Amino acid sequence: MITVEEAKHIILENTQDFGIEEIPFLEAAGRVLKEDIVADRDFPPFNRVAMDGIAINHRFFEYGVRDFKIEGIQPAGAPQQTMENAAHCYEVMTGAVLPNNCDTVIRYEDVSVNTLMATVNIDDITENQNIHAQGSDKKKDTILIKKNTIISAAEIGVLATVGKATVKVAKQPKVLIVSTGDELVDVNKNPLDHQIRRSNVYTLVSLLNNLKIPAETAHITDEKSVLKEKIESYLKEYDVLLFSGAVSKGKFDFLPEVLDELDVQKLFHRVSQRPGKPFWFGTTDNCNVFAFPGNPVSTFVNCLVYFYPWYKKSVGVSSVKKTAILTEDISFKPNLTCFLQAKLTSEKGQVYATPIQGNGSGDLASLVEADGFIELPKTEEVEFKKGSVFPIIRYR
Numbered sequence: 001m002i003t004v005e006e007a008k009h010i011i012l013e014n015t016q017d018f019g020i021e022e023i024p025f026l027e028a029a030g031r032v033l034k035e036d037i038v039a040d041r042d043f044p045p046f047n048r049v050a051m052d053g054i055a056i057n058h059r060f061f062e063y064g065v066r067d068f069k070i071e072g073i074q075p076a077g078a079p080q081q082t083m084e085n086a087a088h089c090y091e092v093m094t095g096a097v098l099p100n101n102c103d104t105v106i107r108y109e110d111v112s113v114n115t116l117m118a119t120v121n122i123d124d125i126t127e128n129q130n131i132h133a134q135g136s137d138k139k140k141d142t143i144l145i146k147k148n149t150i151i152s153a154a155e156i157g158v159l160a161t162v163g164k165a166t167v168k169v170a171k172q173p174k175v176l177i178v179s180t181g182d183e184l185v186d187v188n189k190n191p192l193d194h195q196i197r198r199s200n201v202y203t204l205v206s207l208l209n210n211l212k213i214p215a216e217t218a219h220i221t222d223e224k225s226v227l228k229e230k231i232e233s234y235l236k237e238y239d240v241l242l243f244s245g246a247v248s249k250g251k252f253d254f255l256p257e258v259l260d261e262l263d264v265q266k267l268f269h270r271v272s273q274r275p276g277k278p279f280w281f282g283t284t285d286n287c288n289v290f291a292f293p294g295n296p297v298s299t300f301v302n303c304l305v306y307f308y309p310w311y312k313k314s315v316g317v318s319s320v321k322k323t324a325i326l327t328e329d330i331s332f333k334p335n336l337t338c339f340l341q342a343k344l345t346s347e348k349g350q351v352y353a354t355p356i357q358g359n360g361s362g363d364l365a366s367l368v369e370a371d372g373f374i375e376l377p378k379t380e381e382v383e384f385k386k387g388s389v390f391p392i393i394r395y396r
């Protein structure tokens with residue numbers, strides 16, 4: 001049985017390139033940018049008036065002038081005008097181009113204005129104040145957003161402002177999520193006493209939605225021939241298959257044999273971890289197969305620990321490692337990596353993890369009480385001390 005570290009390594013050695021597509025910029029939120037976005041002009045593109053008020057030539061203020069004849073008005077959206085007499089002023093609006101011959105803007109709050117004249121009521125005026133100088137944010141041709149950035153609302157605004165109506169992003173993989181098991185019925189059905197509703201596929205759909213991957217779903221009963229027939233066609237059609245269930249040691253856990261018979265190359269089966277130990281991972285020329293054990297906490301944690309970094313590396317995004325401080329002593333006997341559900345809190349910039357004692361890997365209700373998992377390393381030691389720092393996997 002391999003370790004979690006070895007399993008992660010193998011998975012990251014087997015990433016895929018899904019290619020690039022060009023999509024409307026507003027649909028790009030959450031997607032991974034595949035081109036550098038450069039400033040098509042200076043930011044701001046002209047000396048922008050930053051306050052409603054009057055624009056003057058500072059020299060005259062220095063000479064002691066306080067009354068300025070109003071020569072004109074420069075609204076936002078009008079071409080730049082020229083103040084002919086440097087001893088005059090222009091009324092200017094936020095967002096307007098600063099008129100020629102002006103270098104200082106005084107806000108309306110600090111002047112008295114009638115139709116002809118503006119009188120400045122304060123003495124504390126600095127040259128160039130209230131002007132957002134052309135190119136002071138970014139110069140034309142500067143890279144504003146780097147390739148491989150995950151696009152958020154902040155980037156959407158920048159894309160709009162540089163006129164990128166369409167943008168190149170990483171294509172998403174074609175994913176099918178398959179649940180297995182004769183005991184499972186769908187959400188809208190009333191289960192019989194010996195049945196349960198299938199939940200893992202929807203957890204996985206939702207986890208993939210977080211990555212903006214639109215996944216399809218299917219269900220297969222525990223019949224070997226049916227499994228084989230269906231998976232054979234899925235392998236041709238999809239880039240990724242995510243299974244839940246049928247990879248453990250049960251009499252009806254046919255998935256490993258079926259995948260083997262279909263020539264999917266097994267890269268590992270079983271990882272020294274809890275929960276999620278019977279995880280199976282393999283590959284064909286065009287498809288990666290993640291077969292997670294069916295217990296809901298196992299499926300959940302394995303998707304976060306293995307599928308997420310695999311996907312991120314595939315699309316060129318680095319995974320950020322996070323840690324937290326354990327708030328109480330924990331003892332964990334088996335010599336396995338333990339993914340322990342935890343409530344995560346922040347205080348003075350530090351993240352603290354308080355373990356939630358769930359009722360094992362079948363207890364999906366306890367996931368609601370936690371925010372993530374703490375990764376306690378595989379070690380001979382049984383005690384993990386309060387105050388120690390461990391990696392965390394946050395899902396909230």
Ligand code: AMP
Nearest residue numbers: 179198199200201245246248293294295
């Ligand atoms: P298996 O890995 O197939 O042995 O399943 C382990 C446990 O997880 C069993 O109790 C299953 O009923 C449960 N299980 C499997 N798949 C799902 C699913 N899609 N939703 C909820 N529970 C599941």
Ligand code: MG
Nearest residue numbers: 180181245246
């Ligand atoms: Mg099963």
